[in-house]
Amino acid sequence: MNFTQLSATELEKKKRELEESYRSFQAKKLSLNMARGKPGADQLDLSNEMLGILTPESDLHASTGDDCRNYGLAGGLPELRTILAQMMDVDAGHVVLGGNSSLSMMFDTVSLGMTQGFAGCEPWGRQSHLKFLCPSPGYDRHFAVTEYFGFDLVTVKMTSEGPDMDAVEEAVKDPSVKGMWCVPKYSNPTGATYSDETVRRLAALKPAAKDFRIFYDNAYCVHDLTDTPDRLLSLWAECEKAGTLEHVFFFASTSKITFPGAGVAAMACGDENLKAIRRRDSFRTIGPDKIGELRHLRFLKDFDGVRAQMAKHRALVAPKFRAVEEKLGKELSGKGVASWSNPNGGYFISVDVLPGCAKRVVQLCAEAGVKLTGAGATFPYGKDPEDANIRVAPTYPPIGELEQAMEVFCIAVQLAAVEKLLG
Amino acid sequence: MNFTQLSATELEKKKRELEESYRSFQAKKLSLNMARGKPGADQLDLSNEMLGILTPESDLHASTGDDCRNYGLAGGLPELRTILAQMMDVDAGHVVLGGNSSLSMMFDTVSLGMTQGFAGCEPWGRQSHLKFLCPSPGYDRHFAVTEYFGFDLVTVKMTSEGPDMDAVEEAVKDPSVKGMWCVPKYSNPTGATYSDETVRRLAALKPAAKDFRIFYDNAYCVHDLTDTPDRLLSLWAECEKAGTLEHVFFFASTSKITFPGAGVAAMACGDENLKAIRRRDSFRTIGPDKIGELRHLRFLKDFDGVRAQMAKHRALVAPKFRAVEEKLGKELSGKGVASWSNPNGGYFISVDVLPGCAKRVVQLCAEAGVKLTGAGATFPYGKDPEDANIRVAPTYPPIGELEQAMEVFCIAVQLAAVEKLLG
Numbered sequence: 001m002n003f004t005q006l007s008a009t010e011l012e013k014k015k016r017e018l019e020e021s022y023r024s025f026q027a028k029k030l031s032l033n034m035a036r037g038k039p040g041a042d043q044l045d046l047s048n049e050m051l052g053i054l055t056p057e058s059d060l061h062a063s064t065g066d067d068c069r070n071y072g073l074a075g076g077l078p079e080l081r082t083i084l085a086q087m088m089d090v091d092a093g094h095v096v097l098g099g100n101s102s103l104s105m106m107f108d109t110v111s112l113g114m115t116q117g118f119a120g121c122e123p124w125g126r127q128s129h130l131k132f133l134c135p136s137p138g139y140d141r142h143f144a145v146t147e148y149f150g151f152d153l154v155t156v157k158m159t160s161e162g163p164d165m166d167a168v169e170e171a172v173k174d175p176s177v178k179g180m181w182c183v184p185k186y187s188n189p190t191g192a193t194y195s196d197e198t199v200r201r202l203a204a205l206k207p208a209a210k211d212f213r214i215f216y217d218n219a220y221c222v223h224d225l226t227d228t229p230d231r232l233l234s235l236w237a238e239c240e241k242a243g244t245l246e247h248v249f250f251f252a253s254t255s256k257i258t259f260p261g262a263g264v265a266a267m268a269c270g271d272e273n274l275k276a277i278r279r280r281d282s283f284r285t286i287g288p289d290k291i292g293e294l295r296h297l298r299f300l301k302d303f304d305g306v307r308a309q310m311a312k313h314r315a316l317v318a319p320k321f322r323a324v325e326e327k328l329g330k331e332l333s334g335k336g337v338a339s340w341s342n343p344n345g346g347y348f349i350s351v352d353v354l355p356g357c358a359k360r361v362v363q364l365c366a367e368a369g370v371k372l373t374g375a376g377a378t379f380p381y382g383k384d385p386e387d388a389n390i391r392v393a394p395t396y397p398p399i400g401e402l403e404q405a406m407e408v409f410c411i412a413v414q415l416a417a418v419e420k421l422l423g
Numbered sequence: 424m425n426f427t428q429l430s431a432t433e434l435e436k437k438k439r440e441l442e443e444s445y446r447s448f449q450a451k452k453l454s455l456n457m458a459r460g461k462p463g464a465d466q467l468d469l470s471n472e473m474l475g476i477l478t479p480e481s482d483l484h485a486s487t488g489d490d491c492r493n494y495g496l497a498g499g500l501p502e503l504r505t506i507l508a509q510m511m512d513v514d515a516g517h518v519v520l521g522g523n524s525s526l527s528m529m530f531d532t533v534s535l536g537m538t539q540g541f542a543g544c545e546p547w548g549r550q551s552h553l554k555f556l557c558p559s560p561g562y563d564r565h566f567a568v569t570e571y572f573g574f575d576l577v578t579v580k581m582t583s584e585g586p587d588m589d590a591v592e593e594a595v596k597d598p599s600v601k602g603m604w605c606v607p608k609y610s611n612p613t614g615a616t617y618s619d620e621t622v623r624r625l626a627a628l629k630p631a632a633k634d635f636r637i638f639y640d641n642a643y644c645v646h647d648l649t650d651t652p653d654r655l656l657s658l659w660a661e662c663e664k665a666g667t668l669e670h671v672f673f674f675a676s677t678s679k680i681t682f683p684g685a686g687v688a689a690m691a692c693g694d695e696n697l698k699a700i701r702r703r704d705s706f707r708t709i710g711p712d713k714i715g716e717l718r719h720l721r722f723l724k725d726f727d728g729v730r731a732q733m734a735k736h737r738a739l740v741a742p743k744f745r746a747v748e749e750k751l752g753k754e755l756s757g758k759g760v761a762s763w764s765n766p767n768g769g770y771f772i773s774v775d776v777l778p779g780c781a782k783r784v785v786q787l788c789a790e791a792g793v794k795l796t797g798a799g800a801t802f803p804y805g806k807d808p809e810d811a812n813i814r815v816a817p818t819y820p821p822i823g824e825l826e827q828a829m830e831v832f833c834i835a836v837q838l839a840a841v842e843k844l845l846g
Contacts (some may be wrong), residue, residue, distance in 0.1 A: 036494070044492040048479035051714070069467040071683040087484040107707040108531075115537045115548055115572060125548035149538060149705045200694040231437075244765035250605040259492040260713035279724055283571045286564075291474070291685035293716065332434070355628040 002336040004418050011418050018415040025408050030369030032405040037188070037314075038396040039256055040320075044185050046312050048300040060294065068105055068290035074281060076209050076264075077293045079302075084266035086303040087221050089254045095268045097288055102253035102265035106215055107145050109267070112280055113178070113213065114149055118273065119246065121211040124149070124178060133171055133180035135163035137350060137378030137389045139188040142217065143183040144288055151178070151360035153380035156185065162194035164339040165201040172207035174376040178244035184234045189391035191343025191351040193230035203238035205247065213273075214248045221252055222310045225318045236268070243271030252294060256347070257309055264296050288403040320394040323403055324349050331410035337417035349392045350378075356386045357416040358419040364412035370405045382411060425759040426840050436842050441838040445791060448831050453792030454844045455707055455828040460611065460770035461819040462679055462736075463743075469735050470681040473722040482560065483693035491713035497688075497704060500716045502725075507689035509726040510644050511675045513659040514518035518691045519700055519709055525676035525688035529638055530568050532690070533671055535703055536601070536636065537572055539698065542669065544634040547572070547601060558586035560696055560773060560801035560812045562611040565604040565640065574601070576803035581610065585617035588624040595630035602636040608655045609643035612773040612801050612814035614766025616653035628670065636696075642767040644675055646734045648741045653767050659691070668693030677719060679770070687719050743817040746826055747772050754833035760840035772815045773801075780839040781810045787835035793828045 005013065054060070066073040075081065076097035079106040085092035098105040110124075117123035124130055132146040135158045143153055154171060157164040163185065171177050182202070184194040194202075203212060216235060224230075239245040248270070269277065300306050325342055329352070332338045340351040353361055358375035365372050373391040375385040392409070394402055429437065434622040477483070489496040498518035499505065508515035521528040533547075540546035547553055555569040558581045567577055567797060578596060580587040585607065594600050605625070617625075625637060645652075664667040669692075676688040692700065723729050748765055751774070755761045763774040776784055782796035788795050796814040799807040813834070817825055 018441065037493050038690040041490065041493075044490065047492075051483075052475065052478040054476040058474065060474075067464065067467065067684075069470070070464075070686050071461050071678075073684075101708045101710075109539060111534055115534060123548065126545065138708045140708075144706050148703075199691045255494075259714060260490050260494040261490075261496075261710055262712045280571075281566055285562075287524075288686055289685045289712070289715065291682060318660065392680045 001422060002334060003414070004321065006421070007421065008321050010331055011422050013073040013416045015415065015422065018411055018418060020362065021411050023096050025368045028369070030400050030404060030408065032369060032397055033149060033371045033395065035371045035373050036396070037393045038261060040316065040396050040398065042316050043313055043395065044259060046166060046309065047299065050295050050398040051256055053067045053295050053298045054291065060291070062290065064292070064297065071286040073287055073290055075276070076288045077290060078245070080264065080293050080297045081266070083300060083303055083306060084252060084264070087306065088218050088250045088266065088268055089221070089232070090250050090268040091233040094274055095266055096274070097279070097293060098265040098267065099289060100255070100261065100263050100265060100292070102217065102219070102251045102255070102267070102363065103141055103145075103276050104364055105201040105267045105376060106142070106217065106251055106304060109215070109277070110145055110149055112276065113211065115275065116280070116332070118211040118213060118276070118376065129176045131174065131177045133168060133177060134380045135180060135181065136380060137183060137189050137391070139183055139217070139381060140377040140382070142215070143380050146181070147381070153381050156336070157193060162187070162192060162198035165198055167207065172205055172209070172212060174316050175208040177207065179249065180216060181215055182216045183219055184216060184235065184341055185218060185230060186346025189348040189389070191341040191346050191348060191350060193232055196233045199233040199235050200238055202235060203244055205244065207247070212247060215253045216248050219252065219256070222306055223256060223313070223347070224345040226344045227313050227322055228344060234304060236413065245406065246272050246305070249273065254423045257306060258296060258299065262292060264293055269371055281327055314343070317395055320399055320402055321349065322390060323399055324406055326395045327403065332413060335414065338413050347395055349394060351390045351392055352388045353413050353415045354420055355386045355388045355415070358390050360419065361390060361409070361412045363406055364415060368408045368412070370408045374407070425757060425842060426837070427759045429518055431845065434845050438555060438835065438838065438841045438845065440543050441834055441841060444834050445838060447789065448791045448834065451792070453827065453831065454822050455760070455792060455820055456794045456795045457816050457825070457828055458796050459819070460816045463739065463819050463821065464820065465739050466736055467682060469732065470722065473681060473718050476718050476721045477714065481713070483711065484718070489713070490718045491598055494709040495538065496710055496713055499700070499711045500713060500720055501642050503687065503716050503720045504689070506688070506723060506726055507730060508691065510729065511641050511673045511689065511691055512644070512655070512657040513691040515671050516683045518689055519697070519704070520716060522712060523528040523678070523684065523686050523715070525640065525642070525674045525678070525690070526564055526568075528654050528690045529565070529640065529674055532571055532638070532700070535699065536634065539703070540698070541634040542638060543723055547634070552599045553595065553775060554600045556586070556591060556600060557803045558604065559803060560612050560807075560814070561604060562606055562640070563800040563805070565638070566573055566803050569604070570804070575696040578803050581613055581615060583615050585610070585615060585621035585717060591625065595628055595632070595635060599630040600630065601632055601634060601797040602638060605637055605639045606642055607639060607658065607764055608641060608653060608739060609769025610645060611642065611769065612812070614764040614769050614771060614773060616655055619656045622656040622658050622659055623764065626658060626665040626667055628667065630670070633814065635670060639673050640673050641675045642671065642679070644731055646679060646736070646770070647733065647768040648737050648744055649767045651767060669695050672696065680729060681719060681722065681769055687716055689759065691697070740818055743822055743825055744772065745837045746822055747815060747817045747829055750826065750829040752834060755836060758837065772817060774836070775811045775812045776813060776836050777840045777843055778811045780808060780836075783814050783842065784813060784832070787838060788831055791831045791835070795832070807819045
């Protein structure tokens with residue numbers, strides 16, 4: 001029963017039915033949240049062991065001999081750098097550890113470009129008409145960082161293989177285009193992983209701006225949810241071959257491996273950029289939180305430890321993704337009112353509703369006690385030109401609440417579609 | 424026996440004696456470090472209890488209901504903000520918690536001025552010929568931050584009551600003077616605490632630049648070492664009265680209370696500045712390290728807990744200060760070759776040797792295995808116009824090593840003086 005083929009009378013009837021179901025959910029006074037990619041409490045419990053892993057009796061020295069409690073050891077713990085390097089698929093000698101937030105490392109790197117500049121160019125803050133490429137739908141917080149610093153946000157279409165590389169190659173001919181946001185694996189929100197060709201074309205980019213920089217946020221690098229995980233070609237290796245390593249800043253964190261509130265973030269980059277980052281840090285700090293790093297190292301131990309931890313996350317998260325996909329399939333399949341992703345990992349399911357309906361769906365859900373990411377949030381300036389994309393984040397609510405929220409969501413999608421089709 | 428009154432022959436004799444003592448220390452192949460204001464291992468042990476204070480069984484919720492393990496709670500734990508507010512002597516509602524480094528918060532605040540500007544003015548990064556006031560001798564890392572961002576560093580003389588306020592009041596008539604570094608209590612390195620008059624004159628400043636900002640680093644606010652601690656008038660209260668709260672950013676941290684490598688930093692400021700800081704943080708992070716904050720809160724409990732902890736520090740640190748002062752008194756008193764501070768707290772003893780001798784003293788010490796802060800480090804650009812000031816940091820070495828290092832130091836001071844007097 002495809003809604004787009006129904007008569008006005010049939011649609012009116014459908015509308016009354018949907019409104020009735022909707023009101024019955026409203027009567028339940030729900031308060032459910034599928035807005036942000038936030039781990040559930042059960043996922044956080046997986047790392048509770050880390051809380052007690054250091055005691056007053058522990059050896060608190062790094063392998064370098066440094067006392068982790070004191071100032072110093074600018075680069076952080078070498079073994080933890082190696083783990084993060086393996087996660088990011090980069091050279092461990094080029095990794096810098098940060099605080100608990102990779103977003104802060106990205107923000108600070110844009111800020112570095114603003115005040116010091118890259119590649120010997122004038123600082124971005126002294127140039128004008130700066131632009132940044134935003135593959136969309138994408139991550140709202142990425143876009144917001146460059147908006148904060150005054151960049152014009154340029155939308156590039158996301159495809160199932162990553163950003164539309166024809167458009168990217170064309171765009172970087174403009175010397176005012178200074179960079180590009182990327183989430184290469186299980187992209188936020190579509191779940192797409194960049195194809196080998198996309199990675200190779202990124203490495204081969206010949207931007208007009210010498211200070212063009214790709215911000216490559218591998219937030220979901222180890223966040224597989226199926227037996228057929230996506231494989232991402234190493235951009236580091238491709239850039240090394242192409243001689244373009246200075247074009248890229250790589251990022252990742254343990255936020256969704258251990259604790260979002262107390263993880264360890266990391267970045268990596270080529271020699272020249274690394275020199276600038278380390279120089280900045282030598283002015284900015286007398287050393288990172290090495291006790292937090294030591295807890296992570298003793299808890300995760302090595303990259304195999306990360307994989308083992310992620311298998312435990314998968315056991316908790318995959319059923320939630322399946323529940324969402326099953327509900328979408330059961331309630332919306334064949335009705336012509338929505339399409340959605342079935343990602344092999346990451347934190348989101350991306351739903352495209354009928355054009356012009358996304359805001360209405362989010363509103364209907366909100367008025368029935370189900371909070372979603374704001375419609376449009378996945379596009380620059382929060383404006384989805386089609387008003388069609390909705391990001392669903394299944395991880396935070398317990399599965400029972402999630403199923404209830406999805407029932408409301410599916411009714412809202414249909415109701416918004418019927419309203420639209422009735423004009 | 425004042426060296427300046429000795430004959431050339433007497434000086435030659437003195438020189439030979441000193442050289443002999445010096446060589447005997449060189450033969451010992453010492454390796455001692457009095458370079459940085461770093462707590463000793465015994466001081467770090469005072470906070471080891473904090474390592475085990477959270478366990479997998481602990482309640483990990485903030486008083487706000489937030490799970491400290493997860494994203495969120497942008498401002499951090501309210502009760503910890505209150506403790507830091509009491510330390511800084513500011514209003515708790517205006518405190519922002521940071522990561523483990525107050526230096527990073529200062530750096531980021533200068534960076535904020537560079538990219539966004541203050542008081543609606545053009546960002547500093549788009550203005551030219553920026554200047555920053557540096558009371559000297561002062562803290563090298565402060566000066567370095569503003570040098571990094573391209574400010575001209577303007578030396579203002581430190582007196583026993585704080586910066587020479589006549590000079591400051593004159594300097595701020597220049598609209599290109601954008602700010603000033605301050606360590607108001609037990610100043611690094613002289614140990615001076617700002618007098619009530621200095622604080623009042625700071626609050627009453629009428630800078631020509633609307634975007635003039637005082638960076639008020641209360642690093643040693645609770646770091647008393649005697650029964651007659653210095654008292655610092657509240658700049659917050661004075662600025663409130665004078666209507667100049669927007670002129671000041673206040674900073675402090677628990678680095679020298681708990682762990683330098685894993686403490687909690689904080690800043691405070693007036694409404695408008697606070698709005699800008701919070702806005703920036705809303706783009707920069709999804710929440711602070713609340714687990715680290717929770718450990719601090721459960722360990723310190725309240726401001727009384729901070730005071731109790733500082734009494735324990737004092738018991739370890741005060742004897743080291745006394746040892747240095749005693750050695751200086753015994754070896755150098757009445758010789759006319761040096762004067763030094765006897766601070767009531769903080770982390771440093773400031774020694775003034777004969778003009779033109781500081782570099783030589785540091786070199787002689789280094790060549791006998793005793794590392795000191797580089798001569799000149801306490802002045803802008805690392806250049807002491809008198810080449811006279813040396814910063815001694817007594818906390819890090821065990822007391823036996825410290826006494827040995829001071830013997831070398833006292834010989835070096837005398838030897839350099841004799842060399843100089845002999846011309």
